[in-house]
Amino acid sequence: MATPVLDKTEETSGASPYITVTFRIRRFNPEVSEHAVWEDFQLEIDPKERVLDGLHKIKWDQDGTLTFRRSCAHGICGSDAMRINGKNRLACKTLIKDINPEKPITIEAIKGLTVLKDLIVDMEPFFQAYRDVMPFLVTKGNEPTRERLQSAEDRERFDDTTKCILCAACTSSCPVFWNDGQYFGPAAIVNAHRFIFDSRDEAGEQRLEILNDKDGVWRCRTTFNCTDACPRGIEVTKAIQEVKRALITRRF
Amino acid sequence: MSTDTTSAIGQVEGEGATRHYDVDNPAPYIEAPRKRTGKTPKSTRGNFEMAAWLFMRLSGVVLVVLVIGHLLIQLVLDGGVSKIGFAFVAGRWASPFWQTWDLLMLWLAMLHGANGLRTVINDYAERPNTRLWLKGLLYTATVFTILLGTLVIFTFDPNIR
Known part of the structure; x- marks a missing residue:
């Protein structure tokens, strides 16, 4: 029992923080079909995690063909704007618990631009x-020597x-x-x-x-x-x- | 579908890559909206859009006064709608003040409404042909109503049989 405190927390936090949510994702693959289709994914996720984490779970554990953009994953680069539950948001700044996880969460590409694949559009x-x-x-004139x-x-x-x-x-x-x-x-x-x-x-x-x-x-x-x-x-x-x-x- | 941008800023990531849409790769084709060629004019009818926007604000303010005044006189004050008849209209149009009032209201309301519908058509009609016909219909109706109304106000004869 070198670390009794850790053991104790493990025992007391018996209830799992994970909940089951459904991601309903608008899939489009021009090499398969010219029609976009909705596809449901079930996953266990902590509601305090972000939609982007859910997308990662799907891509890494369930379906590697899911395609989306993300770079910094912390709301700075602006790569992962998508339409989540009908509203444009950054997947990396949207927490699962904030968007009613009891119902399926719809995720689609942003509108008005050509969809290239799944959630990727031609920017x-x-x-x-x-x-x-x-x-x-x-500016006009000479460059200043200072800022x-x-x-x-x-x-x-x-x-x-x-x-x-x-x-x-x-x-x-x-x-x-x-x-x-x-x-x-x-x-x-x-x-x-x-x-x-x-x-x-x-x-x-x-x-x-x-x-x-x-x-x-x-x-x-x-x-x-x-x-x-x-x-x-x-x-x-x-x-x-x-x-x-x-x-x-x-x-x- | 190459992007012929004559931009001096240079190539940006992804640009220049040719994409093909055919049977094996049937992505829905949306024409590149901001495609720039050497012939694209730098500025197009800019001042008209600004004038139209400004006209909507100014005519709106004037119309609030004109229309509410009109409704009050016609429908509320002095017996309400039951008093309106040929004699009532003839009496009002005997005065140049009410002639001007009605003329101004006719022109402003018609142009205000027509411009509003023009923007609605611009926003919602997707095919160029639909746009052309809807706008044609709109302009015809507007011009007809304005001309007919103006004609009636100026040539109104109270002794008509």
């Missing part, structure tokens, strides 16, 4: 829209939109984007906002002109799906309206 249109708004610092300084208030102006991790949860929850992929989408506008309102940047005018396009900010219908979906809590819809306001006040 290229999403990144194309992102590149179109020039998400990099543009470009900025007051705390100037930094605060665009603080919210610096948090974006490009997971596409917002863009693929937007009904306008579902129907017309030409719309820039919330994520691109958020990343334009981050530079438009940066006091150090000098291409705000150019970015506003890009978003003044007919597929730009004016297609936003303020349904707030993007704000609800954002795993980083960015007030996406507010950012879009601030860009609209900048476009209006610039002209009149």
Whole structure:
């Protein structure tokens, strides 16, 4: 009995923390069938674990063909955005106990982008829209020898939109984007906002002109799906309206 | 289905890989939404969308006053709906003030509603042909109603037999 305390905890915690949950996953394999099908998986899992852990359990123990993206698995890289119980979330930030594990948990790929396999979509249109708004610092004149300084208030102006991790949860929850992929989408506008309102940047005018396009900010219908979906809590819809306001006040 | 992006930013992971969809690989084909070619115009009708958006806000504010005033006069005040008849309308349109009121309300309400429906069609009609026909129908109905209403307000004759 070198470690009596450990033994004791093992005895007292007799009740297993594990529960049985059903994952209902939208499977699609273009090499097998052109139709996507729902497939159920039963697994024993601690309800305090995340949906991503459940997906790992399925992939490692039950069906190795299940395909999904994930990199850091801690809500930073933005790889594993998926539609869980009908809402866009990051699988690595969603706890099983928070999404009603008594019923089957539905998991599908995010909407509005081409599904390549299972939960993987072609993100290229999403990144194309992102590149179109020039998400990099543009300045004129000589390079300063030191860093470009900025007051705390100037930094605060665009603080919210610096948090974006490009997971596409917002863009693929937007009904306008579902129907017309030409719309820039919330994520691109958020990343334009981050530079438009940066006091150090000098291409705000150019970015506003890009978003003044007919597929730009004016297609936003303020349904707030993007704000609800954002795993980083960015007030996406507010950012879009601030860009609209900048476009209006610039002209009149 | 190569992505001909004339972007100066350079290639990004996954780009340039050609994908084929055929019998052995029948993925549902969605045309790349933001495909850019050299001929893609930089900006298209941007100002019209902004004007339309702004018009919706401004006309909405004016319409709240116009429509609520209209409903009050027609349906609530002074005997309610039972008082409305040819004589009542003729009496009101004798004054240029009510003529202007009704004319403004007609134009703003029709354009406001038509623009709203235009965005609904843009958002929900998926095929270009459906879009064309729905919008054609919408514009025809709008123009017809506005013209007919304007004609009636300006050429109204209280002594008509």
